[in-house]
Amino acid sequence: MELAVVWFILIAVLWTGYFVLEGFDFGVGMLLRIAAKNDSERRVAINTIGPVWDGNEVWLLTAGGATFAAFPEWYATLFSGFYLSLLLILLALIVRAVSIEYRSKINEPAWRRRWDWAIIVTAWVPSILWGVAFANIVRGVPIDATGTYTGGFFTLLNPFALLGGLVTLSLFLTHGAIFLSLKTNGALRERASLLAKVFSSISVMVASAWAVWAEIAYSVTWTWTVVIAAAIGLLITRLLTEVGRFGWAFLTNTLVISAIVVLIFGSLYPDVMPSTTDPAYSLTIHNASSTDYTLRVMTWVAAFLTPVVVAYQAWTYWVFRRRLRVEDLPAHHEPTFRRG
Amino acid sequence: MDALELARWQFGITTVYHFFLVPLTIGLSVLVAIMQTAWVRTGNPKWLRMTRFFGKLLMINFALGVATGIVQEFQFGMNWSEYSRYVGDVFGAPLAMEALAAFFLESTFLGLWIFGWDRLPKRIHLACVWLFSIGTVVSAYFIIAANSWMQHPVGAVYNPETGRAEMTDIGAVLTNPTTLVAFPHVIAAAFLVAGTVVAGIAGAWLVKTQREASVKRTPAAVDADRSLYRTALRFGAVTMLVSGLAVIGTGDAQGQALVEDQPMKMAATEGICDAGSGVGFTIIALPTFSDDCDAMTHVIEVPKLASFLFTHDVEGEIRGVNDLQAEYEDLYGPGDYSPNVPVVFWSFRLMIGLGAGSAALALAALWLTRKERNPSQSWFGRLALWVIPTPFIAASFGWIFTEMGRQPWVVYPDLTGTDRVGLQTMFGVSDGVTAGEVLTSMIAFTIVYLVLGVFWYRLMHRYAAEGAPEVGSEPTGDPSDRPLSFAY
Numbered sequence: 001m002e003l004a005v006v007w008f009i010l011i012a013v014l015w016t017g018y019f020v021l022e023g024f025d026f027g028v029g030m031l032l033r034i035a036a037k038n039d040s041e042r043r044v045a046i047n048t049i050g051p052v053w054d055g056n057e058v059w060l061l062t063a064g065g066a067t068f069a070a071f072p073e074w075y076a077t078l079f080s081g082f083y084l085s086l087l088l089i090l091l092a093l094i095v096r097a098v099s100i101e102y103r104s105k106i107n108e109p110a111w112r113r114r115w116d117w118a119i120i121v122t123a124w125v126p127s128i129l130w131g132v133a134f135a136n137i138v139r140g141v142p143i144d145a146t147g148t149y150t151g152g153f154f155t156l157l158n159p160f161a162l163l164g165g166l167v168t169l170s171l172f173l174t175h176g177a178i179f180l181s182l183k184t185n186g187a188l189r190e191r192a193s194l195l196a197k198v199f200s201s202i203s204v205m206v207a208s209a210w211a212v213w214a215e216i217a218y219s220v221t222w223t224w225t226v227v228i229a230a231a232i233g234l235l236i237t238r239l240l241t242e243v244g245r246f247g248w249a250f251l252t253n254t255l256v257i258s259a260i261v262v263l264i265f266g267s268l269y270p271d272v273m274p275s276t277t278d279p280a281y282s283l284t285i286h287n288a289s290s291t292d293y294t295l296r297v298m299t300w301v302a303a304f305l306t307p308v309v310v311a312y313q314a315w316t317y318w319v320f321r322r323r324l325r326v327e328d329l330p331a332h333h334e335p336t337f338r339r340g
Numbered sequence: 341m342d343a344l345e346l347a348r349w350q351f352g353i354t355t356v357y358h359f360f361l362v363p364l365t366i367g368l369s370v371l372v373a374i375m376q377t378a379w380v381r382t383g384n385p386k387w388l389r390m391t392r393f394f395g396k397l398l399m400i401n402f403a404l405g406v407a408t409g410i411v412q413e414f415q416f417g418m419n420w421s422e423y424s425r426y427v428g429d430v431f432g433a434p435l436a437m438e439a440l441a442a443f444f445l446e447s448t449f450l451g452l453w454i455f456g457w458d459r460l461p462k463r464i465h466l467a468c469v470w471l472f473s474i475g476t477v478v479s480a481y482f483i484i485a486a487n488s489w490m491q492h493p494v495g496a497v498y499n500p501e502t503g504r505a506e507m508t509d510i511g512a513v514l515t516n517p518t519t520l521v522a523f524p525h526v527i528a529a530a531f532l533v534a535g536t537v538v539a540g541i542a543g544a545w546l547v548k549t550q551r552e553a554s555v556k557r558t559p560a561a562v563d564a565d566r567s568l569y570r571t572a573l574r575f576g577a578v579t580m581l582v583s584g585l586a587v588i589g590t591g592d593a594q595g596q597a598l599v600e601d602q603p604m605k606m607a608a609t610e611g612i613c614d615a616g617s618g619v620g621f622t623i624i625a626l627p628t629f630s631d632d633c634d635a636m637t638h639v640i641e642v643p644k645l646a647s648f649l650f651t652h653d654v655e656g657e658i659r660g661v662n663d664l665q666a667e668y669e670d671l672y673g674p675g676d677y678s679p680n681v682p683v684v685f686w687s688f689r690l691m692i693g694l695g696a697g698s699a700a701l702a703l704a705a706l707w708l709t710r711k712e713r714n715p716s717q718s719w720f721g722r723l724a725l726w727v728i729p730t731p732f733i734a735a736s737f738g739w740i741f742t743e744m745g746r747q748p749w750v751v752y753p754d755l756t757g758t759d760r761v762g763l764q765t766m767f768g769v770s771d772g773v774t775a776g777e778v779l780t781s782m783i784a785f786t787i788v789y790l791v792l793g794v795f796w797y798r799l800m801h802r803y804a805a806e807g808a809p810e811v812g813s814e815p816t817g818d819p820s821d822r823p824l825s826f827a828y
Contacts, residue, residue: 101402290507302440309440319456
């Protein structure tokens with residue numbers, strides 16, 4: 001297979017990993033005050049993602065780095081073009097990383113309340129914006145002959161893209177609620193289970209509608225199978241949350257998220273960023289890619305390192321596989337906040 | 341200001357901020373791993389307390405370092421898309437490798453380390469902190485390889501058809517001579533920073549345990565504290581001395597390379613406008629607002645020292661800014677090829693001066709703790725705390741020096757090579773991004789960074805002031821039966 005195709009697929013895999021893994025981190029963050037009703041429950045919720053969220057986020061950094069190395073033109077056009085949206089995402093990710101780490105470091109209600117809100121807002125913003133961004137890539141954006149994006153911020157706010165934002169939002173909410181149902185107990189678990197039912201119902205409608213729209217308007221025939229698989233997956237997820245089989249629901253929701261990424265990349269191929277100005281200006285895996293030498297080097301590196309990374313990340317999930325129980329929370333040993 | 345200038349300011353602000361935190365993460369992660377190793381090997385609880393004490397500071401610092409690092413990865417595409425198009429084929433590779441080989445390693449094993457206390461078997465838990473610290477060092481290697489390629493582009497050719505630099509030899513890119521001198525320098529500086537933080541905090545605490553009779557604690561507990569802080573102080577001080585010498589040695593090696601690769605930066609460092617031999621080293625010059633070389637007035641000068649530093653020969657020949665300007669015009673056409681001379685000149689001196697400042701603490705600490713003595717002088721406690729910021733600031737000036745000194749180039753052309761890969765900064769900025777957009781993001785990042793910096797400082801201060809935590813008895817039984825640990 002041509003190496004540019006290999007890297008196109010690999011980047012799709014990296015985004016899938018990112019959305020599947022950070023998807024439930026975002027979901028837990030968004031539900032912090034909805035599923036958890038007091039400080040102890042919120043601590044439990046945050047600790048369910050505690051050991052893994054940072055490693056999950058690296059999937060994004062790797063997707064960014066891989067795009068830079070394999071498709072420099074795509075990297076350059078995408079990030080300079082989606083400037084303000086990306087700025088919002090970056091600001092959210094920065095504040096989020098610090099919020100999760102700092103929130104429980106001081107045992108003072110006002111301190112924690114502030115960081116709680118920071119965790120919540122910084123989970124909602126990227127959960128919506130990633131969907132908006134990818135829907136716009138599928139739809140195509142104005143790109144001129146030099147590969148420069150010529151639209152503005154509001155070009156990106158079209159109905160198809162906004163619905164795309166709701167897709168990632170509802171899928172991540174569902175994912176987070178299922179994850180909390182799997183990892184916690186007591187009242188927190190009950191609320192999370194209820195939310196999983198609600199959000200998976202919303203996902204069924206929103207994600208199916210968007211997938212059909214994307215398929216009809218922008219995609220090719222073979223991705224119909226992906227659309228159908230996604231729709232079935234959505235329905236099964238809904239059923240599994242109903243009967244309380246959250247382990248299986250987590251798996252099927254993972255497959256749904258993966259199917260959406262496959263649909264996105266499948267509809268693009270061989271473009272990476274279609275131009276609405278003139279199809280001749282579209283960035284493709286051929287005109288946006290690095291040289292064959294660079295791709296070959298990077299293929300070797302990825303072939304060696306990716307299995308290792310997947311192995312130790314999987315081991316982390318094994319080590320921390322248990323439920324967290326509110327009654328196991330240790331007493332606070334963090335210093336209380338003293339002014340001055 | 342236009343988009344170019346704003347983008348440069350933004351890169352400067354976000355990078356200096358990010359790299360203010362990074363050296364501490366790199367150095368302290370290794371020092372904490374050593375502390376935990378000492379605990380596993382000796383079973384002495386003071387090492388465990390030390391691990392947890394400095395480990396907490398490490399986590400607080402790491403969080404902000406990682407968060408601000410995300411911007412670095414995307415900023416090239418946002419503000420410097422033309423640069424990205426030009427260099428992506430070469431420069432993207434080390435960045436992607438950094439993410440795959442280092443970022444995953446550090447964040448995954450940090451999670452295992454933080455949450456694995458009392459849960460993972462002792463030695464596996466120890467392996468986690470080592471893998472985490474190895475990740476931070478590997479990360480530094482790749483990012484310095486990327487930066488070194490901008491300083492000295494090797495292993496690539498310019499392809500006029502595609503209008504970009506294209507990689508021909510990944511081995512050459514990863515073993516760039518510039519990387520091989522820059523990486524040890526940065527790592528040595530990271531240990532100097534971390535050693536100073538450990539010695540500074542432990543020094544202040546040691547004086548405190550000597551001077552203040554604690555009413556809340558038993559004499560045995562105070563003795564245990566004293567022994568802990570004394571060990572930490574000496575550990576930090578030895579780290580500072582060793583790494584300080586390594587910083588000097590590797591810095592010297594970089595100076596030699598600079599004469600060959602970037603003579604303009606070197607001339608600007610010394611404020612030498614015209615060629616000469618046996619050139620003196622200027623310690624102080626009059627401040628000036630002009631970036632013109634000839635506007636500088638040299639006040640205190642050590643004869644022949646500059647020649648000696650850069651050529652290891654007191655009569656060595658050094659070319660001046662004006663000579664090089666003429667040479668570059670011949671090569672690259674009309675234009676201004678000199679960096680902002682006073683900025684380069686002063687940042688170099690601040691780097692050296694502030695870096696040397698920390699030596700005072702290391703020497704005082706080792707002298708005052710000789711032969712079982714413990715310092716109780718209050719001046720030493722104050723010195724220990726006041727010295728802490730100096731190596732941080734020195735490292736920042738080191739980067740300001742090396743990055744400003746390469747202007748007006750973003751990829752400094754290889755003068756000896758035949759491939760003429762090189763790009764001026766002004767051609768690297770994004771085409772489609774307006775000055776307003778860059779200004780918006782610059783203001784947003786600056787405000788968010790300032791606010792988070794305040795919280796970072798508060799927490800670092802709070803936890804340092806709490807002192808080393810007590811540790812309970814070790815839990816018994818199979819670790820995997822215990823409830824999951826709550827670190828947040």
